[in-house]
Structure formats: C-alpha cells, structure tokens
Amino acid sequence: MEKSDAPSPSESSLRICHVITRMIVGGAQENTLLTIRGLLERGHHVVLVTGPTRGPEGKLLEQESIPGLEVVQVPALQRAMNPWKDFLAYRHLRRFMKRNDFDVVHTHSSKAGILGRLAAHAAQVPVIVHTVHGQPFHAYETRWRNWLYIKCERFAARVSTRIFAVAQAMIEQCVQARIAPRHKYRLVYSGMRLEPFLSASADNTLREHLGIPPEAVVVGKIARLFDLKGHDYLIRAAPEIVRACPQAHFLLVGDGTRREELSCWIRRLGLEEHFTFAGLVSPEDIPRYTALMDMLVHFSLREGLPRTVVQALASGVPAVGFNLDGTPEIIRDGETGFLIEPEDVGGIRDAVLALLHDPQRRQCMGRAGRDLVQKRFDWCVMVQEIEKMYYSAFKAERDSPPDPPEGGAATQNG
Numbered sequence: 001m002e003k004s005d006a007p008s009p010s011e012s013s014l015r016i017c018h019v020i021t022r023m024i025v026g027g028a029q030e031n032t033l034l035t036i037r038g039l040l041e042r043g044h045h046v047v048l049v050t051g052p053t054r055g056p057e058g059k060l061l062e063q064e065s066i067p068g069l070e071v072v073q074v075p076a077l078q079r080a081m082n083p084w085k086d087f088l089a090y091r092h093l094r095r096f097m098k099r100n101d102f103d104v105v106h107t108h109s110s111k112a113g114i115l116g117r118l119a120a121h122a123a124q125v126p127v128i129v130h131t132v133h134g135q136p137f138h139a140y141e142t143r144w145r146n147w148l149y150i151k152c153e154r155f156a157a158r159v160s161t162r163i164f165a166v167a168q169a170m171i172e173q174c175v176q177a178r179i180a181p182r183h184k185y186r187l188v189y190s191g192m193r194l195e196p197f198l199s200a201s202a203d204n205t206l207r208e209h210l211g212i213p214p215e216a217v218v219v220g221k222i223a224r225l226f227d228l229k230g231h232d233y234l235i236r237a238a239p240e241i242v243r244a245c246p247q248a249h250f251l252l253v254g255d256g257t258r259r260e261e262l263s264c265w266i267r268r269l270g271l272e273e274h275f276t277f278a279g280l281v282s283p284e285d286i287p288r289y290t291a292l293m294d295m296l297v298h299f300s301l302r303e304g305l306p307r308t309v310v311q312a313l314a315s316g317v318p319a320v321g322f323n324l325d326g327t328p329e330i331i332r333d334g335e336t337g338f339l340i341e342p343e344d345v346g347g348i349r350d351a352v353l354a355l356l357h358d359p360q361r362r363q364c365m366g367r368a369g370r371d372l373v374q375k376r377f378d379w380c381v382m383v384q385e386i387e388k389m390y391y392s393a394f395k396a397e398r399d400s401p402p403d404p405p406e407g408g409a410a411t412q413n414g
Contacts, residue, residue, distance in 0.1 A: 014390060017097060017125075019049045019116035020108040021079050025058035026224070027307040028133035030283060031166070031190045031382075032108050037066050038383030046070075047100070049093065051077030051112070056255045056280070057224055063282045072096065079111055086115060093119035103127060104390050110136035110149065114156045121159035127393045130156070131188070132165040134304035134325070135173055140228055153179045161393045164386070166190040166305040167326025186389055190305045191382025194374065197314035200287035207292055210276050216249035217356050220293035220317070222286065222308040223300060225256030230299025230322070235265055237348040242274050244349075245356045253289050255280040290315040294362055295355045301342060303327060310377050313337075313369030318362055320351045336369035 018036055023029050032048075039046050047070045053059045061071065074096075076088035097105060097120055104127040105120035107113040113130045120128045136149040157163060157180035164186050165171045171185045212218060219241075223229040234250065241248050252262075252275065259277065266275050281289060290296070296312035298321040305326035309319045313330065319337035321327040333339040338354070340347030355362050 012391075013043045013045065014103040014394070015101065016044055016046045016104045016106060016390070017049060017100065017102045017120075018046065018106050018108065019093065019112045021051050021077060021110075021112040022053045023048075023050050023060045024053055024055065025060050025063065025280065025283060027190065027304070028108055028131075029060045030192070030307065031131070031133065033060060033064060033066065034191060034193070034379045035106075035383055035386060036069060038380065039387065040066065040068055042383070042387060044387075047072060047102075049074060049077075049096065049112075049116075051075070051079075051089070056257065056259075058255075058280045058282075060283070063284070077112060077115070079109075086111075090115045090119050094122045097123035097125055103394060104129060106131070106386075108133060110153075114152045117156040117159055126397045127161045127390060128159055129162050129164065129390070129393070130160050132163060132170045132174065132304065133190070134302060135170065137177065138302045140301050150177050150179065153177075157184065160184060161397060162186055162389060164188045164389075167329050169324075169326045169329065170304055173325075188382060188385050188389075189376055190307060190310075191379030192307060192310055192314075192377055193379055194310075194314045194377065196284070196287040197290060197311050198370065198374070200291035200315050202291045203288050206288055210251070210278060210292075212249055212251065212276060212292065213247075215247055217245065217247045218249050218251050218293045218295075219352060219356075220251045220253065220290065220296045220312070221298070222253040222289070222296070222311075223298070224254045225252075225258040225262060227258070228301045229256075230301060231258070231262055233299045233343060233345055233348055234297055235262065235269070236345045237352065238266075238271055238274065239269055240349050241352055241356070242271060244353050248274060248352075248356055250275045251278060251289070251293065252276065253278045253281050253286070286311060287315065290317055293317050294359075295320060295337075295352070297321070297348070297352065298327065298331075299348070306330065309337075310373050313366070313373045314377075316363075316366035316370050318355060318365035318369060320348065320355070330369075330373070332368075332372070336365050336372060 036046050049072045074092045076085040102125050105125045106129040107116035108131050117128050137146040163184050175182050290312050296319045298306050298309050303325040309330045312319050319331050321331050322342040323339040331337040338351035
C-alpha cells in the first residue's frame with residue numbers, strides 16, 4: 001500500500017461524495033456503505049448519491065441506516081443504457097458536485113463510475129477516485145458491449161486521480177485492456193464486518209425452519225438468482241453428487257428473476273428434497289446461514305472479489321469456486337478450499353464430493369480460511385487505507401502542475 005503523510009481526521013476533514021448506480025443488497029453496495037460509515041466516524045462529511053433501487057435483490061438502505069449520512073437520489077441514474085437518461089444523470093451530477101464543492105468524488109459500479117467521474121471532472125473536483133468491484137467487460141458479454149465498455153472506461157480513467165480495485169486480478173485485467181497505466185491503480189481489498197461470522201454458531205431452530213434434515217451435509221451458495229451467478233453448474237452437478245452422497249443438501253441464499261426457472265429445473269430432476277431456497281436474507285442475518293453450511297460453493301462467471309467466500313471462510317467454512325477474477329486470492333487451492341476451471345461440472349462434482357466425504361478436511365480448510373481472512377479483510381483496515389490515499393492524492397493534486405492536454409493523456413494510456 002502507498003505510504004502517506006496524511007493528517008489525521010481531527011486535523012483536516014474532507015468533503016466526500018460517493019456515487020453508485022443503485023443500493024441493492026450486494027457486495028459493491030455493502031463495501032460502499034462500510035466505507036462511508038468509517039469515513040463519517042473519522043470526522044469527514046460524506047454524501048451518498050445513488051439512482052433508484054428497484055428489483056428483487058432488496059434495498060440495502062432500508063436494512064442498514066447510518067446516522068448522519070445524507071442520501072441524494074438521482075432519478076435518471078439507472079443501470080440500463082439510455083442515452084437521454086444518461087445525459088440527464090450526468091447533468092444532475094455535474095450541477096450537484098459543483099454546488100457542493102467536494103474535495104473527493106468516489107464512484108462505484110460501471111454506469112455511475114463513468115458518469116460520476118466525468119461530472120466530477122467538469123465540476124473541477126480536485127480528487128476523483130473510482131473503485132473496480134467487478135469488470136463491466138468480460139468473456140460472457142457481447143463483443144460490441146465489451147468494446148463500448150472498454151472505450152468508456154478508458155475515457156473515464158483519463159480524468160481519474162486514482163483507481164482502486166478490490167482484487168489484484170481486477171488491476172491486471174484493466175492494465176491488459178489498456179484502461180489506464182498501472183501507476184493509477186491501487187489494491188484495496190474489500191473490507192467486511194468479520195466479527196459476526198467469526199463468532200457465529202449453528203442455529204438448529206433456523207435449520208429446522210428451513211427444512212434441512214438433521215443428518216444433512218449442507219452445501220451453501222449465496223448469490224442473486226440471475227444469469228452468470230453459476231447456479232446452472234451446481235444444479236447440473238447435483239444428481240451425481242446426491243447419488244454418491246445422499247446426505248447432501250443444497251442451501252441457496254438469495255433471490256432474483258431466475259427463481260421459478262431454477263425451481264422447475266430442480267423439480268424435473270426430482271431433487272426438491274435436496275434443495276432449499278432461503279430467499280432474500282438481510283446482510284446482518286447472513287452469519288446465521290453460513291454457520292449452517294459445511295461448505296460454500298461460488299460459481300459466478302463474473303466477479304471482482306467474492307465477499308460471500310470471505311464470509312464463509314470467516315465462519316470456518318471451506319469454499320469451492322471457479323479459478324477466475326479475484327477468487328484465487330481467497331480460495332487457496334487445497335488449503336482453504338478447491339479451485340476448479342470455469343464451467344467444469346465434473347470438477348464441481350469431484351471437489352464437492354471430496355469435502356462431503358471428509359469432515360476432518362473440511363475443518364482443517366475452514367481453520368486455514370479463517371486465519372487468512374482475519375489478516376486481510378477487516379473493514380476498518382480498508383477505511384484507513386482509503387482515507388490515506390484520499391489525503392495522499394489530495395496533496396499530490398494540490399502540489400502538482402496542471403495535467404497535460406488530452407492528447408498527452410491518451411498517449412500515456414496507450
């Protein structure tokens with residue numbers, strides 16, 4: 001991490017604006033809210049700007065409130081592409097930022113990241129920061145969308161003071177795509193409140209309420225029921241897993257547009273008794289669910305740093321995941337769980353069965369995972385690092401000569 005001679009909050013507080021497309025119950029949103037909470041506690045003035053939150057994923061701000069946080073909603077800021085609404089959102093953001101004279105604008109998610117950074121630049125905000133929680137461009141997106149996302153990300157990167165990434169893999173992907181030169185990036189692992197997971201214990205009342213048999217060995221998955229989240233691969237592997245281990249039970253935590261489709265598929269396979277849909281669970285209740293699991297599986301095809309894996313490891317639960325994006329930075333193959341190649345259904349079957357049949361191995365991997373995440377993913381450490389980099393960037397911007405013209409920046413970015 002970058003060393004900084006930044007003053008403490010008591011010496012100099014900052015006016016900070018965080019911008020995110022929507023505040024659903026999700027990893028990027030939880031990360032953003034924890035960052036804001038920590039910055040407020042450290043004496044800064046923080047405003048959260050977000051678009052409307054709709055859909056089955058839940059509304060995080062209804063479940064977690066932060067005293068003293070000002071929330072501003074921009075109706076035109078939305079996830080879907082819409083040139084007219086995007087222009088209106090940009091104009092709203094630019095006016096708001098100019099009127100409030102922020103020291104730092106920190107954006108999250110792709111749409112808010114592009115519009116927010118361009119608006120902050122137009123409003124002459126001194127420090128413009130973006131966090132890459134996950135890439136908008138990836139192997140499972142259409143070619144034209146990837147081309148557009150990369151072009152927009154490059155353009156927004158030119159006006160960025162710093163770009164944070166929640167995993168080293170995100171930095172490597174951005175540099176490879178020539179979004180920005182490596183020196184603009186900083187690794188800041190996504191911090192979490194680990195104590196509820198470290199201290200969680202199995203709740204037999206909850207287990208009974210969910211209909212999980214006492215003798216079952218629980219394979220958990222925490223993810224929205226949407227495309228690219230990997231439920232398909234688990235369901236394809238499930239028949240062979242259940243044949244080899246009839247005690248296997250799959251606990252799916254989360255909700256989304258694919259719930260009915262996935263439920264029908266499971267019924268056709270005759271596996272209803274081996275699956276439980278827990279539905280949407282509030283963030284503060286997640287430790288009760290990870291404590292019921294004997295292992296967690298994570299098969300998302302597009303991920304930054306999988307927070308659910310960190311949370312499971314903190315609960316002493318090993319994990320099985322695809323060897324992509326930030327997952328290998330948490331799942332150490334053979335030590336805290338197993339890594340398998342993306343879309344490898346046979347690999348899923350073998351890895352899950354290896355853990356189902358070996359409780360001692362599960363316990364050893366769970367202990368190793370707990371040790372790893374305690375050192376790396378505490379949310380207070382994350383906030384301290386972000387605050388240091390704000391101060392460092394603010395000092396550098398104040399002391400540096402004017403930026404080169406746009407042509408020079410473009411040459412630097414390749």
